[in-house]
Amino acid sequence: MKSYITYFKLKFKTGLQYRAAALAGMATQVFFGFVYVSIYVAFYESGSGNLPMKLNEIVSYVWLGQSLHAIVYMWYKDKEILNMIKSGNIAYELCRPQDLYFMWASKILGERLSNCALRFLPVILFALILPSPFNLDLNIALPRLLLFIVVMILSTILMTVLVLLYHVICLITLDEKGIVNIFMVVSDILSGMLIPIPFFPKYLQNISNILPFRYITDFPFRLYVGNISMNEGFIGIIIQIIWIVILIILGRLITKKALKKAVIQGG
Amino acid sequence: MSFIEVKHINKTFKVPIKSSGRFGALKTFFSRKYNYIKAINDISFSIKKGEIVGYIGPNGAGKSTTIKILSGILVPDSGNVVIDKMIPWKDRKKYVSKIGVVFGQRSQLWWDIPAIDSFNLLKNIYKLDDKEYQKTLNELIELLNLKDIINIPVRNLSLGNRMKCEIAASLIHKPKILFLDEPTIGLDAISKKVVREFIKKINKQNKVTVILTTHDMADIEALAKRIILIGKGKLLYDGSLSKLKRKYDYFRKIKVITKDKIKIEEEYVIEQKNIEGGIEFIIDIRKIEINEFIKLISSKISISDIDIDSGNIDELIVKLYEDFKI
Numbered sequence: 001m002k003s004y005i006t007y008f009k010l011k012f013k014t015g016l017q018y019r020a021a022a023l024a025g026m027a028t029q030v031f032f033g034f035v036y037v038s039i040y041v042a043f044y045e046s047g048s049g050n051l052p053m054k055l056n057e058i059v060s061y062v063w064l065g066q067s068l069h070a071i072v073y074m075w076y077k078d079k080e081i082l083n084m085i086k087s088g089n090i091a092y093e094l095c096r097p098q099d100l101y102f103m104w105a106s107k108i109l110g111e112r113l114s115n116c117a118l119r120f121l122p123v124i125l126f127a128l129i130l131p132s133p134f135n136l137d138l139n140i141a142l143p144r145l146l147l148f149i150v151v152m153i154l155s156t157i158l159m160t161v162l163v164l165l166y167h168v169i170c171l172i173t174l175d176e177k178g179i180v181n182i183f184m185v186v187s188d189i190l191s192g193m194l195i196p197i198p199f200f201p202k203y204l205q206n207i208s209n210i211l212p213f214r215y216i217t218d219f220p221f222r223l224y225v226g227n228i229s230m231n232e233g234f235i236g237i238i239i240q241i242i243w244i245v246i247l248i249i250l251g252r253l254i255t256k257k258a259l260k261k262a263v264i265q266g267g
Numbered sequence: 268m269s270f271i272e273v274k275h276i277n278k279t280f281k282v283p284i285k286s287s288g289r290f291g292a293l294k295t296f297f298s299r300k301y302n303y304i305k306a307i308n309d310i311s312f313s314i315k316k317g318e319i320v321g322y323i324g325p326n327g328a329g330k331s332t333t334i335k336i337l338s339g340i341l342v343p344d345s346g347n348v349v350i351d352k353m354i355p356w357k358d359r360k361k362y363v364s365k366i367g368v369v370f371g372q373r374s375q376l377w378w379d380i381p382a383i384d385s386f387n388l389l390k391n392i393y394k395l396d397d398k399e400y401q402k403t404l405n406e407l408i409e410l411l412n413l414k415d416i417i418n419i420p421v422r423n424l425s426l427g428n429r430m431k432c433e434i435a436a437s438l439i440h441k442p443k444i445l446f447l448d449e450p451t452i453g454l455d456a457i458s459k460k461v462v463r464e465f466i467k468k469i470n471k472q473n474k475v476t477v478i479l480t481t482h483d484m485a486d487i488e489a490l491a492k493r494i495i496l497i498g499k500g501k502l503l504y505d506g507s508l509s510k511l512k513r514k515y516d517y518f519r520k521i522k523v524i525t526k527d528k529i530k531i532e533e534e535y536v537i538e539q540k541n542i543e544g545g546i547e548f549i550i551d552i553r554k555i556e557i558n559e560f561i562k563l564i565s566s567k568i569s570i571s572d573i574d575i576d577s578g579n580i581d582e583l584i585v586k587l588y589e590d591f592k593i
């Protein structure tokens with residue numbers, strides 16, 4: 001366990017070194033957040049009013065998405081891992097007395113949390129000082145906040161195992177382009193990152209309720225803004241855990257299969 | 268039973284053939300053809316504890332593949348490997364903590380941070396005891412003279428210094444076996460010497476079994492008493508270097524500096540040519556002893572200097588490759 005934490009720490013530390021990247025990320029998130037919020041405000045002011053989410057709910061939803069963007073977006077590629085697979089440097093990784101799967105999990109988690117750590121607060125602060133209706137709503141009851149924190153932790157784990165699944169598939173395809181890219185785009189859309197799930201057509205809502213993607217983004221954020229009841233929240237937690245278990249089993253199976261047939265690139 | 272026991276291993280790689288030409292890419296998309304390349308073809312050998320074995324062969328012979336199988340990274344299609352009572356790819360996690368590996372063309376050190384940080388990380392990965400680690404580290408620093416380079420980010424190190432750090436990194440957990448895949452590639456003469464001396468030392472002091480692949484025959488000459496030669500995936504020779512030399516290394520180049528002229532037409536002279544200030548003979552020492560030959564020519568001409576080239580192991584290997592048609 002200690003060695004996995006070491007990987008996490010190393011990645012976290014290196015991630016914190018890239019201050020320029022963090023600043024750029026912050027600016028991007030603030031910009032996109034503001035654009036999305038403005039669109040929704042305009043949309044709601046001219047609309048018929050028969051909409052599945054209230055304006056203050058969706059605005060807070062957008063700001064949560066932007067401040068936690070580094071954790072929840074699905075189009076994520078760990079360059080180090082992919083390079084290792086492509087160049088064959090994975091040979092060294094396999095010479096370590098460790099489980100490849102969990103080693104990579106701690107790397108991905110470390111990198112993404114470090115990215116988020118630098119961006120989270122500034123974006124939240126910006127969203128708070130904006131005038132109504134553009135601002136993030138901090139008005140939340142304590143039980144709901146506690147539940148949200150639990151859900152968010154599970155969502156982070158779910159994100160890690162899902163992203164990791166894409167990376168271990170690359171052990172077979174040897175490249176992240178093609179099928180893995182398509183998976184990433186689809187999961188981004190079905191996670192509710194672009195548009196919250198209630199705005200989807202009914203059949204797509206039903207599909208995304210079964211799939212794991214929604215439980216990374218849409219579910220925790222809507223729980224926070226009060227669009228989902230506490231009871232539904234508890235059910236969601238169970239679904240999150242089930243998906244985490246399924247994805248870990250699947251990922252480990254693929255890793256095992258792939259390593260048996262491994263070809264180490266480049267001599 | 269030997270320390271390392273390899274029995275009849277085979278490994279085939281499936282390589283897709285890409286058609287060239289205008290519609291080549293399209294063609295390969297619809298009908299894939301594969302080439303099956305036998306990287307390793309029924310190789311068996313055994314190695315005793317504390318041996319240094321040179322594993323040689325031309326490019327593409329299957330050296331690296333063998334090393335990867337022995338270090339538990341690749342799984343052979345068939346055959347058996349037992350090392351220190353473990354099957355490398357089955358008991359991978361347990362097994363790899365007993366071995367050290369250096370791939371000369373890759374790096375195990377973290378590029379952006381000083382080597383010492385990588386070492387500390389490896390300490391945690393291998394779950395080493397603080398005291399033990401510090402002791403090993405100090406030994407390595409002294410033996411490889413790393414004191415001044417250990418705090419410089421790896422990307423700023425010269426290749427020679429980096430290789431020293433790589434080797435140190437692979438020994439930090441005191442492995443019983445060390446696999447070196449072309450450890451001296453791209454190094455200058457001095458760095459090569461340092462690396463060789465060091466390998467000799469740890470083999471003697473810590474009884475580390477060393478298996479090394481290389482294209483530099485001077486490495487083999489300096490380190491390995493035993494060599495295993497493979498070509499096109501097959502085992503061609505397994506035995507001592509000196510025996511191989513006796514068998515294949517029978518030409519000697521003798522340079523004679525003289526003003527006189529002489530022509531020897533005997534069967535033991537393979538070649539004779541005039542060079543600046545003298546004559547160069549290539550003789551077959553199976554047919555005449557060197558001192559006989561020198562006696563013979565010194566009785567006929569006056570010699571101001573003589574130089575005997577004691578045979579080059581590189582040439583020996585070329586001859587060997589030709590002999591086995593690889």
